[in-house]
Structures are given as C-alpha cells and as structure tokens.
Amino acid sequence: MEYSKEVLDLYENPRNVGSLDENDVSVGTAVVGAPSCGDVIKLQIKVNEDGKIFEAKFKAFGCGAAIASSSLITEWIRGKSLEEAIGIRNQEVAEYLSLPPVKAHCSVLAEEAVGKAIVDYQKKNSEKVIA
Amino acid sequence: MERTQRRSEVIYLDYQATTPCDRRVLDEVIPYFCEEFGNPHSVNHIMGRTAKAAIETARSNVAELIGAESPEDIIFTSGATEANNLALQGIARFYREKGDRIIISEIEHKCVIEASRALERDGFDVIRIPVSRKGIVDLQVLEEALSDRTLLVSIMSVNNEIGTIQPIAEISEICKRHGVFFHTDAAQAAGKIELNAFQVDLMSISGHKIYGPKGIGALYVRKKPRIRLIPLLYGGGQERGLRSGTLPTPLCVGLGKACEIARQEMQSEAARLAQLKEYFLSVLFSNLEKVYLNGDVDSRCIPGCLNLSFAGVEGEAIMLGMPEICIxxxxxCTSETLQPSHVLRALSVREELAHSSLRIGFGRFTTLEEVKFASEKLVEVVNKLRQMSPLW
Structure with a gap:
C-alpha cells in the first residue's frame, strides 16, 4: 500500500500511545473494531473540570492507516471540548492522511472510538450524579 | 555461484511471488531477440529451423525437469495462469458429454479457483474439498467427492502461500482408479521438489517462479493415452493445435534454461534453503513469544517458504516497519478486497492470526546475511508494534 508522508510519520512516531486508568471517573474508554476484522482501536480520554479533553491515549492493532488515524485523532481532540471533539468527522482524518479509499474504514473507526469514549465518560459521570 | 544479483538497498524475500531471472538464463535468451529471430514455425528456411531447434531443446529441458515421458507432452503457454485455464476449461469443454463435476481444493491458486468458477457459471458442478489444518488434502474426502459424473480433479503440487506439498502420487492413484483426469498446478513445485508428470494427466508450470522470464509457462498434456482439450486460442494451430500463436523463442529458451539449472541445482539448493529457514526461525523463536507457523511444520513443505503469524500485530503494519524488506x-489489509487469505481461512487459522500473517520466501539469491538482517529487523518491528497493541 502506498501511503502519504503523514501516515508514515504517524506510524514511525505515533503520538499518544499508551493507556489511562480505566477506573478513573474522569477517563472515558472505547474499544472499537474486532480482531477478526484486522482492526482494533482502544482510545481513552481524560476530561478536566472545564469539560475539556486534556489527555488522549490510544493503542491500535491494525495496519498503518489504523495506527495513523487513531494517533492523529488523539492529537486533534486534545484541548477540545467534548462537543468539539465529537464534531470531528472521519472524512477530515481521511483527507489529512490522504487515505486510499480502501482504507477509509480506518478513519471511520477512529471517529467511532472518540464518540464511544465520550459516551463512556458521560455515562460514568451521569451515574455519579445520580448516586 | 555468485549471489550478488540483486539491488543492494533491498532484501527480497518474496520468492513465491516471483523470482529474478537468472543471469545464466538471460545470457542464453539474448541472441534470440535480434540475431536468431526467425519464426520457429517457418521451418522451410534456416532462420526458422534454428529457432525451432532452440525451442525443442527448451521443450526437452522442461520435460526432463517435470518428469514427463516425452518432450511432445509439453505445450508452451504465456504462464501458469494460462496453463491452468487451458487445462480446466479445455478438459471441461471437450469432455462435457462425459461428466460435469470438477473437483479442486480450497487452497488452489486464484486462477484455478476463478477458472472453475467460470465453468460453474456454465453449468459445471464444482466441488472444493477442504484441507487439514496443515494444508493437506484429505484423500478420503477426495475419494468421497468423486462421482460417475466427475471429469477432472485439479490439486496443486505445492501451495503458494504456505508451501505445503500435496500427496500427488496418491491423488493420481485415486484418479486413475476412478477414471478421472488429474491436473496439478506445479508452478510452486517445479525446480523445488522432484516431479513425476507421468503420474498425472496435466501439469502447469511457470517461468518466473523458477528464475526464468515472466510471460512464459507450460502445460504438460499427456499424449499417451491421448488427452484432448478445447483450446483457449484459435489460429495457426501451433503446439498440437492446443495453443495457437507464434512461440516467443527467447522466452521458451529462457524457460528451458531455467529448468535445466533448476534440475542441476535442486538438491544442493534445497539443503541451503533449509538451513536459512532454520536460522531464521531460530532467531524469531528465541526472541519472540506467540509466533505461529501456518501450514506443515515437518517435511511436507518446501524449504524456501515460511508462513508465520505474529499474535497481536497486523501483517501490513509489520511490513510498513521494514520497507527495505520485500515480503x-x-x-x-494488503488485499484490495479486504478479505484475509483464503488459504489461511481454509486451514482454520483464527481470523485475527490470518491478519497477523507474513509469508517469507527464500530463494537462489538469498544470503545468510540477508536472513540475519531480516530476522532481527522483524523481531524489532514486532516488539515495537506489540507495545502499541491493545491485544498484546
């Protein structure tokens, strides 16, 4: 597969690889994709008191495009509010990385991961309010 | 022999995909482009006869490598894809009154699978028999699939993804007993293992898999007792009327020379490749956990082909981490269709491990230095990717 220099750079020097404490209430966790499909992205966000994402981490099992998409989206959501983060479209990721059409699903997974991590964070915190 | 026939900045370990043309083959071929350019079918003058003589020498070399009884059994084609299509379609269409069932294995090359699918669309009944976890056809399953309406069995000699060797003699025996034609795609087997074409009815080989030119192959079509085929191409009736078209003399000569060299060096080369493979595996197994060999681990496998799965990391990502190594x-993720290998699926390799698989092929110009470098690089890349894998 012929990749853009943006993908190659993020593959070589991935930003924000790692994990956050899943039990921390300020952390939202998402695992999307399936091993049998060849792509799994785990993405975590840590939200501060202002409701902004101040840390984002990922781990990825997948091709270069999957690694680059998830790394890029963690860069983009850092410092953003949850509304802003959820507004990031997979097409923007695919465009920035010049992903070939056959790899577009990698950017879809990255977008899905952000959405699910936010939902997880919100769920944890709404439960806290109710309790 | 010099093993320096390669680009210094890359390490080529994809010998099942294609091989470089051996310089000795090239040297033999060159005169037939500009000097001895006669049409081998123009046998009424000296130029034509010279070309024809060169082609007949090549034909003998092909016959000898694959264990054919006579050079007359060999039909030159454009490659194994054409040879396989000619065999399957040719038999099916000529003998369709006699039956309509064709049996192949689930791990055949795409060209056999697609040729049989085309026949299926024409009303033939195609049975794809499964293989064991080691990638070997179960003879009992084969026998059960045979019926009175079966025309042809087509089972490859050596698989192109996992390198396993099928029990060709036994399959041949079963087919004979049932009076069914047996074709074998030997593109990956020729020059690597001893072949006995006389045991089968049809056998395909390819030039570029054995250090010959691309664009040439051959189909062995047993002449006694005669096997008949409907040709794919009509024209001047060359090649016993089975494959019309002026033969490309340089390519035929190249295939012949490649077969001659392969025959002479097969044994020593097999031993050398087995050592390289052993070394490569020892580096991987002593430095990485959860590396799995796909296919057969014992001797029913050609030495130059390795198929490995690295748990927790995806194959294309590994390749991206070592762009100087061709595997x-x-x-x-490496296929346009987004389907993992049909061969690994047929072996019941877990899907995630199919995505984690690499095929590594050693060949005539592979050196120990290259194997050492590649194995160490592979360990490094797999470790790096495992650190960022949510599955590890």
Whole structure:
C-alpha cells in the first residue's frame, strides 16, 4: 500500500500511545473494531473540570492507516471540548492522511472510538450524579 | 555461484511471488531477440529451423525437469495462469458429454479457483474439498467427492502461500482408479521438489517462479493415452493445435534454461534453503513469544517458504516497519478486497492470526546475511508494534 508522508510519520512516531486508568471517573474508554476484522482501536480520554479533553491515549492493532488515524485523532481532540471533539468527522482524518479509499474504514473507526469514549465518560459521570 | 544479483538497498524475500531471472538464463535468451529471430514455425528456411531447434531443446529441458515421458507432452503457454485455464476449461469443454463435476481444493491458486468458477457459471458442478489444518488434502474426502459424473480433479503440487506439498502420487492413484483426469498446478513445485508428470494427466508450470522470464509457462498434456482439450486460442494451430500463436523463442529458451539449472541445482539448493529457514526461525523463536507457523511444520513443505503469524500485530503494519524488506502478508489489509487469505481461512487459522500473517520466501539469491538482517529487523518491528497493541 502506498501511503502519504503523514501516515508514515504517524506510524514511525505515533503520538499518544499508551493507556489511562480505566477506573478513573474522569477517563472515558472505547474499544472499537474486532480482531477478526484486522482492526482494533482502544482510545481513552481524560476530561478536566472545564469539560475539556486534556489527555488522549490510544493503542491500535491494525495496519498503518489504523495506527495513523487513531494517533492523529488523539492529537486533534486534545484541548477540545467534548462537543468539539465529537464534531470531528472521519472524512477530515481521511483527507489529512490522504487515505486510499480502501482504507477509509480506518478513519471511520477512529471517529467511532472518540464518540464511544465520550459516551463512556458521560455515562460514568451521569451515574455519579445520580448516586 | 555468485549471489550478488540483486539491488543492494533491498532484501527480497518474496520468492513465491516471483523470482529474478537468472543471469545464466538471460545470457542464453539474448541472441534470440535480434540475431536468431526467425519464426520457429517457418521451418522451410534456416532462420526458422534454428529457432525451432532452440525451442525443442527448451521443450526437452522442461520435460526432463517435470518428469514427463516425452518432450511432445509439453505445450508452451504465456504462464501458469494460462496453463491452468487451458487445462480446466479445455478438459471441461471437450469432455462435457462425459461428466460435469470438477473437483479442486480450497487452497488452489486464484486462477484455478476463478477458472472453475467460470465453468460453474456454465453449468459445471464444482466441488472444493477442504484441507487439514496443515494444508493437506484429505484423500478420503477426495475419494468421497468423486462421482460417475466427475471429469477432472485439479490439486496443486505445492501451495503458494504456505508451501505445503500435496500427496500427488496418491491423488493420481485415486484418479486413475476412478477414471478421472488429474491436473496439478506445479508452478510452486517445479525446480523445488522432484516431479513425476507421468503420474498425472496435466501439469502447469511457470517461468518466473523458477528464475526464468515472466510471460512464459507450460502445460504438460499427456499424449499417451491421448488427452484432448478445447483450446483457449484459435489460429495457426501451433503446439498440437492446443495453443495457437507464434512461440516467443527467447522466452521458451529462457524457460528451458531455467529448468535445466533448476534440475542441476535442486538438491544442493534445497539443503541451503533449509538451513536459512532454520536460522531464521531460530532467531524469531528465541526472541519472540506467540509466533505461529501456518501450514506443515515437518517435511511436507518446501524449504524456501515460511508462513508465520505474529499474535497481536497486523501483517501490513509489520511490513510498513521494514520497507527495505520485500515480503507478503495474508492480512486483509494488503488485499484490495479486504478479505484475509483464503488459504489461511481454509486451514482454520483464527481470523485475527490470518491478519497477523507474513509469508517469507527464500530463494537462489538469498544470503545468510540477508536472513540475519531480516530476522532481527522483524523481531524489532514486532516488539515495537506489540507495545502499541491493545491485544498484546
């Protein structure tokens, strides 16, 4: 597969690889994709008191495009509010990385991961309010 | 022999995909482009006869490598894809009154699978028999699939992804007993293992898999007792009327020379490749956990082909981490269709491990230095990717 220099750079020097404490209430966790499909992205966000994402981490099992998409989206959501983060479209990721059409699903997974991590964070915190 | 026939900045370990043309083959071929350019079918003058003589020498070399009874059994084609299509379609269409069932294995090359699918669309009944976890056809299953209406069995000699060797003699025996034609795609087997074409009815080989030119192959079509085929191409009736078209003399000569060299060096080369493979595996197994060999681990496998799965990491991602090393992956991510390898699926390799697979092929110009470098690099890349894998 012929990749853009943006993908190659993020593959070589991935930003924000790692994990956050899943039990921390300020952390939202998402695992999307399936091993049998060849792509799994785990993405975590840590939200501060202002409701902004101040840390984002990922781990990825997948091709270069999957690694680059998830790394890029963690860069983009850092410092953003949850509304802003959820507004990031997979097409923007695919465009920035010049992903070939056959790899577009990698950017879809990255977008899905952000959405699910936010939902997880919100769920944890709404439960806290109710309790 | 010099093993310096390669680009210094890359390490080529994809010998099942294609091989470089051996310089000795090239040297033999060159005169037939500009000097001895006669049409081998123009036998009424000296130029034509010279070309024809060169082609007949090549034909003998092909016959000898694959264990054919006579050079007359060999039909030159454009490659194994054409040879396989000619065999399957040719038999099916000529003998369709006699039956309509064709049996292949689930791990055949795409060209056999697609040729049989085309026949299926024409009303033939195609049975794809499964293989064991080691990638070997179960003879009992084969026998059960045979019926009175079966025309042809087509089972490859050596698989192109996992390198396993099928029990060709036994399959041949079963086919004979049932009076069914037996074709074998030997593109990956020729020059690597001893072949006995006389045991089968049809056998395909390819030039570029054995250090010959691309664009040439051959189909062995047993002449006694005669096997008849409907040709794919009509024209001047060359090649016993089975494959019309002026023969490309340089390519035929190249295939012949490649077969001659392969025959002479097969044994020593097999031993050398087995050592390289052993070394490569020892580096991987002593430095990495959860590396799995796909296919057969014992001797029913050619030495130059390795198919490995690296748990927790995806094949294309590994390849991206070592761009100077040319290998292949069975991962969906390397295919346009996003389907993982049909061969690994047929072996019941877990899908995630199919995505984690690499095929590494050693060949005539592979050196120990290259194997050492590639194995160490592979360990490094797999470790790096495992650190960022959510599955590890």
């Amino acid at each position: 292949s992956s069975g991962s969906a």
